[in-house]
Amino acid sequence: MFELVPIVIILAFLFETMDSSAGMGFGTGLTPLLFVIGYEPLQVVPILLISEAITGFTAGFFHQEFGNVNFKLKKPFNKVTKIMINIALFGIFAIILSVFLTYYSLEIDKSIIKSYVAILVIIMGIIAMFKLRNKSSSYKPKLLIFFSALAGFNKGIGAGGYGPVVMLGQIFSGIYEKTATAIVSVSEALVSVAGVCSFVMMPVLLNQDIEIDFYLLPSVFTGGFIAALISPYIVRVLPNRIWKFIIPIYALSIGIYILAKLYIL
Amino acid sequence: MESEILIDEIGYKAKLIEEEMTFFERMKIEKSTLKRMLIALFIYVSVMIILSITL
Numbered sequence: 556m557f558e559l560v561p562i563v564i565i566l567a568f569l570f571e572t573m574d575s576s577a578g579m580g581f582g583t584g585l586t587p588l589l590f591v592i593g594y595e596p597l598q599v600v601p602i603l604l605i606s607e608a609i610t611g612f613t614a615g616f617f618h619q620e621f622g623n624v625n626f627k628l629k630k631p632f633n634k635v636t637k638i639m640i641n642i643a644l645f646g647i648f649a650i651i652l653s654v655f656l657t658y659y660s661l662e663i664d665k666s667i668i669k670s671y672v673a674i675l676v677i678i679m680g681i682i683a684m685f686k687l688r689n690k691s692s693s694y695k696p697k698l699l700i701f702f703s704a705l706a707g708f709n710k711g712i713g714a715g716g717y718g719p720v721v722m723l724g725q726i727f728s729g730i731y732e733k734t735a736t737a738i739v740s741v742s743e744a745l746v747s748v749a750g751v752c753s754f755v756m757m758p759v760l761l762n763q764d765i766e767i768d769f770y771l772l773p774s775v776f777t778g779g780f781i782a783a784l785i786s787p788y789i790v791r792v793l794p795n796r797i798w799k800f801i802i803p804i805y806a807l808s809i810g811i812y813i814l815a816k817l818y819i820l
Numbered sequence: 821m822e823s824e825i826l827i828d829e830i831g832y833k834a835k836l837i838e839e840e841m842t843f844f845e846r847m848k849i850e851k852s853t854l855k856r857m858l859i860a861l862f863i864y865v866s867v868m869i870i871l872s873i874t875l
Binding site for chain 2: 623694735791792
């Protein structure tokens with residue numbers, strides 16, 4: 556059934572705008588809200604992955620177009636392209652592991668691991684805010700590998716928070732904020748493609764039946780796609796010092812939101 | 821050699837735009853970029869038509 560749901564379009568637009576311009580929040584923010592509205596996990600999770608794959612590549616393309624990043628897709632790759640591939644590889648491994656764990660119902664206590672990720676994101680957000688006055692530091696590749704692996708590990712065990720950890724990890728590793736956002740957009744798109752593939756392939760491999768409900772796709776895709784066109788432009792136009800404030804504050808609020816959802820809401 | 825190092829620096833293009841262009845200059849969108857945005861919108865409309873037929 557083809558139907559556009561206005562509230563879903565608006566929410567997808569808002570969260571994708573923030574995701575494509577501050578590098579985080581689409582999955583972490585939108586998923587629980589759609590559950591609250593009354594949608595089921597199989598109506599939400601695969602649709603968000605499909606949408607994130609398309610909007611991530613779209614945002615990445617326009618980040619490149621607006622000069623926020625300079626990917627080089629022909630060999631030899633430049634540094635920024637190698638960073639994007641490294642981050643994506645950790646995420647791809649993690650999302651396959653995560654889907655595998657879900658299908659095998661290897662339940663880990665979600666509240667403990669989600670609390671750990673929320674606290675991690677809050678601490679990283681606070682450190683990033685303290686670093687606001689510092690001048691941009693030099694690039695630290697080992698630190699970036701550590702944060703990519705940490706974000707991948709979190710996603711792999713089903714704790715989420717991949718965007719905030721990768722985004723803040725890049726900033727701690729000395730990557731320019733506007734460029735870090737573009738890197739996250741494309742690597743998240745690649746991770747989402749792997750997520751969609753493993754979502755479809757895993758039941759086939761395990762001889763299980765699964766029926767994905769595409770009802771939300773037109774609405775999520777509409778909001779997300781428009782946001783993916785606009786966000787790279789917003790990133791280009793606003794001065795980097797504004798992103799230096801927005802990114803840690805937004806990460807901090809995501810961390811607090813995860814904790815509140817677990818223990819208060 | 822120096823310019824090569826500069827070009828390989830992460831985020832050099834974004835930094836260059838930030839340093840050399842004013843806020844209003846950054847607001848201007850090139851015609852070629854506008855065309856690509858319109859093509860993207862056309863792709864979006866096509867996808868929605870396909871979805872309306874298949875769903």
